[in-house]
Amino acid sequence: MVTAKTAAGSRSARRRRAAARSSAASGRVDLLVATRKGAFVLRGDSQRCDWRIEGPHFLGNETNHLVSDPRDRRTWLLAAKTGHLGPTVFRSTDGGRHWSEARRPPAFPKVPEGQEGPAVDRVFCLTPGAANQPGVWWAGGVPHALFRSEDGGDSWELVRGFSGYLAALREKGPARFFPTPGGAITHSILVDPRDAGHLYVSLSTGGCFETADAGATWRPLNDGVSADFLPDPHPEFGQDPHCVAWSPANPDRLYQQNHCGVYRLDRPGVRWERIGKNIPATVGDIGFSIAVHPRDPDTVWVFPMDGTAVWPRTCPGGRPAMFRSRNGGRRWVRLAKGFPEKQAWFTVFRQAMTCDAQEPVGLYLGTTTGEIWASADEGESWRQVAAHLPHVLSVATLER
Amino acid sequence: MAVTVHLSSHVRSYTGGQAKVEADGGTLAEVMVDLERRYPGIRFRLIDEQDRIRAHMNFFVGGVFARDLRHPVRPGDDVFILGSLSGG
Numbered sequence: 406m407v408t409a410k411t412a413a414g415s416r417s418a419r420r421r422r423a424a425a426r427s428s429a430a431s432g433r434v435d436l437l438v439a440t441r442k443g444a445f446v447l448r449g450d451s452q453r454c455d456w457r458i459e460g461p462h463f464l465g466n467e468t469n470h471l472v473s474d475p476r477d478r479r480t481w482l483l484a485a486k487t488g489h490l491g492p493t494v495f496r497s498t499d500g501g502r503h504w505s506e507a508r509r510p511p512a513f514p515k516v517p518e519g520q521e522g523p524a525v526d527r528v529f530c531l532t533p534g535a536a537n538q539p540g541v542w543w544a545g546g547v548p549h550a551l552f553r554s555e556d557g558g559d560s561w562e563l564v565r566g567f568s569g570y571l572a573a574l575r576e577k578g579p580a581r582f583f584p585t586p587g588g589a590i591t592h593s594i595l596v597d598p599r600d601a602g603h604l605y606v607s608l609s610t611g612g613c614f615e616t617a618d619a620g621a622t623w624r625p626l627n628d629g630v631s632a633d634f635l636p637d638p639h640p641e642f643g644q645d646p647h648c649v650a651w652s653p654a655n656p657d658r659l660y661q662q663n664h665c666g667v668y669r670l671d672r673p674g675v676r677w678e679r680i681g682k683n684i685p686a687t688v689g690d691i692g693f694s695i696a697v698h699p700r701d702p703d704t705v706w707v708f709p710m711d712g713t714a715v716w717p718r719t720c721p722g723g724r725p726a727m728f729r730s731r732n733g734g735r736r737w738v739r740l741a742k743g744f745p746e747k748q749a750w751f752t753v754f755r756q757a758m759t760c761d762a763q764e765p766v767g768l769y770l771g772t773t774t775g776e777i778w779a780s781a782d783e784g785e786s787w788r789q790v791a792a793h794l795p796h797v798l799s800v801a802t803l804e805r
Numbered sequence: 806m807a808v809t810v811h812l813s814s815h816v817r818s819y820t821g822g823q824a825k826v827e828a829d830g831g832t833l834a835e836v837m838v839d840l841e842r843r844y845p846g847i848r849f850r851l852i853d854e855q856d857r858i859r860a861h862m863n864f865f866v867g868g869v870f871a872r873d874l875r876h877p878v879r880p881g882d883d884v885f886i887l888g889s890l891s892g893g
Contacts, residue, residue: 489815489861489888490850506846512854524853 434761435803436769437481438777439468442795444483446501453767453781456790462501470756472531473500473803474557476539482558484528484544492527494544496558509560511544511552523548530756530799531558532594535601545591549582549608551620564620567606574611574625574642581635581643583610592755593649597656605659607649612642613661629677631665647693648755652702653762660705660734662695662755667707669734680734684709688721688728688739694758698766698783703733706760706784708753708770719750727768727784743787744778751776756799763804771797808836808878813887815862819847828884833864834874836884851886861891 436447436456443461450456462468466485474480481501486492494507516522527547534541544552544561549571551564575582582589590609597603602619605626612627625642632644645664652658657672667681667690681690684707691712698704706729711717720726726741751772758770768780775794780787810828812820820826828843830836834856841848851862856874858864864871865885866878878884 487815488891489859491853491859493846493850508845510849512849515854515856522855524855524857 437471440795547588655702658702693755699762
């Protein structure tokens with residue numbers, strides 16, 4: 406760890422700011438917040454200082470993900486279920502004023518009579534397709550499944566190539582697809598902006614997988630990633646990626662917050678490097694979420710959780726802190742200004758941390774205790790901008 | 806064959822707020838098909854894609870607890886679709 410203000414760091418920061426000015430978004434940021442009991446929208450002012458809460462939408466629903474479509478900036482999709490009712494997707498084409506339900510929500514095909522078939526327990530994540538494929542969306546399910554929509558989320562089809570591939574892997578290693586406490590989660594669907602058929606999809610547990618043909622065939626991408634909860638700690642698949650993200654500025658640079666540490670991968674390489682070892686051992690590199698700078702592939706943020714002994718998965722020592730690297734994970738800086746200095750024991754889930762594309766970059770995280778924290782200066786300082794919400798499951802940005 | 810279906814609050818968003826609706830069918834499966842025709846979307850929230858009643862929904866036909874869509878329904882039966890005591 407180094408201090409935040411080194412001479413080299415200042416030069417680097419100046420270069421980044423200069424490079425960013427021409428490409429940075431400029432406008433207001435809204436936060437789309439999905440919680441265990443409904444969805445909310447936080448409307449930010451032009452300084453990202455004051456935030457006005459709107460909602461709830463679908464009070465009482467477990468809302469896993471609320472996402473806007475960057476291709477039209479009007480369409481929102483919301484993954485929802487209730488304690489009683491099955492999973493579905495709600496859609497709005499007017500920024501959340503009116504909603505309609507998907508005509509055919511994500512579901513597995515019906516199996517023949519007498520066989521035991523799977524059922525979608527929840528839709529965990531929603532991802533817009535490539536810019537040149539308007540109307541295409543991807544969804545990750547619990548249990549493991551990938552779904553695709555070609556009509557803006559109104560109807561969904563199972564990606565059979567992925568399910569068939571996973572079925573074959575289960576034959577090889579049935580004990581490598583453990584469900585997590587939240588189920589067998591499909592998450593971190595990354596659609597290559599340069600090639601709509603190139604995707605990464607990750608499973609908890611199962612690992613990270615890649616397709617180059619829009620889901621027809623797949624390959625594992627887990628070399629170098631530890632799985633210390635298995636007898637073989639370095640299997641071909643079976644790892645537990647918690648969140649995989651890439652650099653919008655360089656989609657060949659991937660980062661991963663895993664159950665077993667923080668990793669970086671530079672394609673076309675296939676071996677992940679554990680960069681979290683450079684976070685102080687007293688904190689550790691266990692966590693759920695990760696965010697990557699929109700313009701600088703070397704800048705990445707993680708929010709460590711306590712992964713010692715019985716795995717509390719709370720802020721280590723009760724002292725919340727973001728850790729930021731400016732050089733691809735070789736060195737990390739602890740950023741805690743504004744957070745409670747002690748006795749804060751919340752958890753930040755895998756989809757509950759994100760960043761915007763403003764200059765400087767804004768960071769946002771939601772906690773299991775219903776708080777939203779924001780930084781308008783790339784993590785240097787933090788403010789609590791909402792409290793008393795239900796357990797936060799995801800936070801996404803909408804930049805106007 | 807017309808039956809009366811009593812709906813708990815969980816799914817009344819599909820029926821325009823109605824707590825009691827009519828439906829046709831000789832089995833629960835047929836009643837659910839008719840309900841879906843009248844109130845699109847309601848079936849999948851109650852019945853999964855393998856035709857299993859969702860774990861936290863309870864169906865009663867003529868006062869009898871039914872866990873299977875093959876359960877017969879007679880003309881004039883009252884069908885209750887109720888949320889179980891669960892969650893928090």
